[in-house]
Amino acid sequence: MRLLTGLSFFILFVSGCAIEPWVQPYERANLADPIMSFSRDSVSSSYRKHVFEAREGARGGEGSQGGGCGCN
Amino acid sequence: MVVKVVRVVVVVATKSTTFFLFGLVAILSTPVFSAVLPDDRADVLFHSYQGGGMDISGPSVLVRKGDAKSFSVYANYYVDNITSASIDVQALGASEYKEERIEQSVGMDILHGKAIMSLGFTNSEENDFVSDSYHFGVSVDMFGDLTTVSMGFSNVQDQIFKTITSSDGSKIRDPGFSEKAVRRYYRLGLSQVVTKNFLLSLNFESISDEGYLNNPYRQYRFVNGAADQFNTEVYPRTRTSNAFSIQALYYLPYRAAIHYQQRVFSDDWGIEANDSKVGYIHPFNDNFMVEFRYRLYAQTRADFYSDLHAEESSQALDFRARDKELSTLNSTTLGLVMSYEFAKSGWSFIDKASINLAYDYMQFEYEDFRDARASRDDPGLVGNEPTYQFSANVLQLFLSIWY
Numbered sequence: 001m002r003l004l005t006g007l008s009f010f011i012l013f014v015s016g017c018a019i020e021p022w023v024q025p026y027e028r029a030n031l032a033d034p035i036m037s038f039s040r041d042s043v044s045s046s047y048r049k050h051v052f053e054a055r056e057g058a059r060g061g062e063g064s065q066g067g068g069c070g071c072n
Numbered sequence: 073m074v075v076k077v078v079r080v081v082v083v084v085a086t087k088s089t090t091f092f093l094f095g096l097v098a099i100l101s102t103p104v105f106s107a108v109l110p111d112d113r114a115d116v117l118f119h120s121y122q123g124g125g126m127d128i129s130g131p132s133v134l135v136r137k138g139d140a141k142s143f144s145v146y147a148n149y150y151v152d153n154i155t156s157a158s159i160d161v162q163a164l165g166a167s168e169y170k171e172e173r174i175e176q177s178v179g180m181d182i183l184h185g186k187a188i189m190s191l192g193f194t195n196s197e198e199n200d201f202v203s204d205s206y207h208f209g210v211s212v213d214m215f216g217d218l219t220t221v222s223m224g225f226s227n228v229q230d231q232i233f234k235t236i237t238s239s240d241g242s243k244i245r246d247p248g249f250s251e252k253a254v255r256r257y258y259r260l261g262l263s264q265v266v267t268k269n270f271l272l273s274l275n276f277e278s279i280s281d282e283g284y285l286n287n288p289y290r291q292y293r294f295v296n297g298a299a300d301q302f303n304t305e306v307y308p309r310t311r312t313s314n315a316f317s318i319q320a321l322y323y324l325p326y327r328a329a330i331h332y333q334q335r336v337f338s339d340d341w342g343i344e345a346n347d348s349k350v351g352y353i354h355p356f357n358d359n360f361m362v363e364f365r366y367r368l369y370a371q372t373r374a375d376f377y378s379d380l381h382a383e384e385s386s387q388a389l390d391f392r393a394r395d396k397e398l399s400t401l402n403s404t405t406l407g408l409v410m411s412y413e414f415a416k417s418g419w420s421f422i423d424k425a426s427i428n429l430a431y432d433y434m435q436f437e438y439e440d441f442r443d444a445r446a447s448r449d450d451p452g453l454v455g456n457e458p459t460y461q462f463s464a465n466v467l468q469l470f471l472s473i474w475y
Binding site: 020021022023025027028030031033035036037038041042043044047048051052055056057058059060061062063 | 115117119121132134148150215216217218222257259261263265267268269271273275276277278279313314315316317319321323327328329331333335337339343345347353355361369371374397398401403428430432434436466468470472
């Protein structure tokens with residue numbers, strides 16, 4: 001019970017002290033540009049990854065996230 | 073970095089007031105934001121790989137559709153039409169072969185608060201290989217949407233067969249050969265908005281394999297008197313690898329971007345690899361865009377790899393490999409991508425569309441994989457053949473439609 005009470009105070013503390021974004025939403029125009037994407041065209045990038053992995057010993061570790069800031 | 077959030081609320085069912093309050097606090101303290109699902113989009117791609125005696129081409133069709141609020145589903149149909157007379161085929165005196173690989177995937181992304189949960193299934197079939205994969209992933213946006221944390225898991229089950237020529241000349245599966253392998257992929261990722269012009273992404277992936285991990289057609293070479301002889305490769309039945317990459321994207325003072333990636337890789341077979349990628353993307357106006365990209369890759373050989381082993385394997389743990397993919401090698405890739413967007417103000421049900429052409433020139437150089445074809449007519453050359461190298465041209469032409 002003491003643990004849960006402490007956890008409740010911790011959650012309230014963290015939510016009350018949320019990190020202030022240092023890049024505001026109105027400053028994200030460049031990040032939202034399609035050229036700022038780690039993987040603009042997934043159909044193409046997955047094929048290219050397949051070409052390399054079939055001919056090299058290394059594999060994985062390149063992530064699957066897309067690019068951009070997701071603020072559109 | 074697609075902003076996705078999983079709001080995980082642990083509701084503790086209990087009669088205790090403390091437990092109830094804890095659950096209430098956890099719910100009320102969870103910020104509610106809107107996350108973004110992938111665009112509704114269809115891609116039709118034609119791919120072609122030519123190099124090293126191999127010609128591989130085919131289509132890939134990817135369609136994605138969602139309700140823009142809570143879910144998005146996708147399906148991918150991919151084909152490899154393979155014609156191969158590679159050095160591996162020729163060195164063993166075999167003739168050119170043709171085969172087809174069909175890969176089909178379906179999946180779903182489910183949006184909840186700031187989290188997106190992804191589920192997927194992939195089936196890949198060839199006449200001598202069947203693979204089924206299940207994928208699961210979660211990504212969560214946090215810290216004012218500046219950070220995305222993601223994790224994922226895939227389970228892959230392979231069935232490996234062997235094609236032989238029957239007495240009437242037709243190709244059939246060898247009834248005496250059937251093997252299995254299981255692969256498990258564990259992924260962790262972090263994407264970070266560093267400044268209003270700078271994105272950073274860190275990714276880690278650990279892969280463990282268990283089962284029959286070699287190619288049943290590949291053979292190793294060993295010294296037999298004054299000549300060489302080939303025999304079926306003997307691989308370990310387990311493999312564990314770890315890879316880590318850092319990716320950066322920077323928006324230049326004018327409308328253009330540069331990207332960079334550095335990856336390091338190692339496994340318990342003794343392979344260590346690293347690669348670097350750099351690229352420059354330059355839109356010329358609202359419609360036309362060009363990307364230049366350059367990649368360098370290098371790896372060391374597996375502990376049990378040799379171009380010419382001193383002696384034949386004597387038991388199951390006496391590993392022998394001569395796969396050039398496990399040798400000491402380096403590769404260089406130079407690429408160009410051109411994209412043209414049209415129908416940007418919409419046409420019928422289409423919001424916009426683009427036509428894209430990507431070309432990559434690849435050069436592979438092997439340090440300790442020799443061209444064994446050179447000594448087939450001259451046994452005195454065994455072990456002193458020239459090291460192998462080849463180049464490849466990789467082409468992609470694709471049409472994308474957003475709707």
